[in-house]
Amino acid sequence: xxxxxxxxxxxxxxxxxxxxxxxxxxxxxxxxxxxxxxxxxxxxxxxxxxxxxxxxxxxxxxxxxxxxxxxxxxxxxxxxxxxxxxxxxxxxxxxxxxxxxxxxxxxxxxxxxxxxxxxxxxxxxxxxxxxxxxxxxxxxxxxxxxxxxxxxxxxxxxxxxxxxxxxxxxxxxxxxxxxxxxxxxxxxxxxxxxxxxxxxxxxxxxxxxxxxxxxxxxxxxxxxxxxxxxxxxxxxxxxxxxxxxxxxxxxxxxxxxxxxxxxxxxxxxxxxxxxxxxxxxxxxxxxxxxxxxxxxxxxxxxxxxxxxxxxxxxxxxxxxxxxxxxxxxxxxxxxxxxxxxxxxxxxxxxxxxxxxxxxxxxxxxxxxxxxxxxxx
Numbered sequence: 087x088x089x090x091x092x093x094x095x096x097x098x099x100x101x102x103x104x105x106x107x108x109x110x111x112x113x114x115x116x117x118x119x120x121x122x123x124x125x126x127x128x129x130x131x132x133x134x135x136x137x138x139x140x141x142x143x144x145x146x147x148x149x150x151x152x153x154x155x156x157x158x159x160x161x162x163x164x165x166x167x168x169x170x171x172x173x174x175x176x177x178x179x180x181x182x183x184x185x186x187x188x189x190x191x192x193x194x195x196x197x198x199x200x201x202x203x204x205x206x207x208x209x210x211x212x213x214x215x216x217x218x219x220x221x222x223x224x225x226x227x228x229x230x231x232x233x234x235x236x237x238x239x240x241x242x243x244x245x246x247x248x249x250x251x252x253x254x255x256x257x258x259x260x261x262x263x264x265x266x267x268x269x270x271x272x273x274x275x276x277x278x279x280x281x282x283x284x285x286x287x288x289x290x291x292x293x294x295x296x297x298x299x300x301x302x303x304x305x306x307x308x309x310x311x312x313x314x315x316x317x318x319x320x321x322x323x324x325x326x327x328x329x330x331x332x333x334x335x336x337x338x339x340x341x342x343x344x345x346x347x348x349x350x351x352x353x354x355x356x357x358x359x360x361x362x363x364x365x366x367x368x369x370x371x372x373x374x375x376x377x378x379x380x381x382x383x384x385x386x387x388x389x390x391x392x393x394x395x396x397x398x399x400x401x402x403x404x405x406x407x408x409x410x411x412x413x414x415x416x417x418x419x420x421x422x423x424x425x426x427x428x429x430x431x432x433x434x435x436x437x438x439x440x441x442x443x444x445x446x447x448x449x450x451x452x453x454x455x456x457x458x459x460x461x462x
Contacts, residue, residue, distance in 0.1 A: 227441070
């Protein structure tokens with residue numbers, strides 16, 4: 087047994103490097119005396135874990151399967167917990183090599199499915215998202231494929247506070263409400279408000295110093311559901327006289343143009359939509375922006391500078407559901423406008439990289455219609 091001090095305090099610490107050092111120290115401390123190196127592979131999903139440690143013997147140079155003490159699994163689980171990123175999740179597999187002095191070099195698998203020795207049970211997939219919540223779009227396909235939409239939506243209770251607030255704001259916008267009468271993250275007189283107070287969340291109707299119909303919640307997701315539910319039940323009272331898209335200043339919409347794309351004020355009849363998988367879209371321009379059109383929209387209906395027709399052109403197909411603001415472009419650049427545009431939640435390049443969009447050689451569909459006039 088190598089003479090290595092075992093840093094047991096690191097097991098309950100918050101320092102990733104110390105916990106990682108503890109993993110190497112456990113191997114060095116408990117391995118047989120004639121070992122010369124070790125290879126550690128740890129896979130985890132929820133409460134399902136697999137640990138394989140191979141030792142190289144100095145006597146013959148061969149690799150042998152070794153059963154380490156249970157504390158090694160505890161160290162590895164603690165490391166995985168510490169490396170969790172809010173909304174992003176944590177890694178699924180660690181592969182490392184341990185030297186005689188306990189030094190360890192590691193690699194992590196964050197998104198791809200590990201090569202399991204045994205298929206994890208369904209409850210491990212559920213437990214993973216309970217222990218390590220992920221934002222929309224951050225759940226790997228191999229997990230989503232095993233879980234129904236109903237399960238995923240229910241598990242969103244554990245997602246980040248920011249994600250819950252964004253969903254509440256988007257849901258309120260989809261109800262076509264007057265934004266003067268509701269607030270997310272702030273208090274306004276006469277408004278139905280959702281705000282954070284210390285470690286809890288409160289929903290109430292603000293009338294001067296009064297807080298009517300107040301309800302308190304331990305989690306943002308619970309508060310958001312109550313907030314949106316009240317707006318939905320009483321939506322007629324929260325609507326004004328203006329057209330739906332004119333009730334909200336362009337800078338307050340939850341999705342904004344990126345990569346130099348024109349502002350939302352160039353679109354009439356704006357509303358939040360979900361772009362369904364299979365929808366074909368196209369774009370004149372590079373992949374840094376997030377504005378696309380219904381595929382094969384006539385260029386004259388896009389109100390883009392004439393030179394754009396000679397620049398980059400891409401056709402895409404939605405692979406997953408995408409959040410977007412849809413609207414009809416106003417006349418501009420001596421063009422008639424009226425084409426249906428979608429301002430997507432993220433840059434086109436990011437959506438391609440994540441697999442939410444795929445580029446296709448050419449469109450196979452045509453726009454269903456083109457608006458003939460500005461609706462704002």
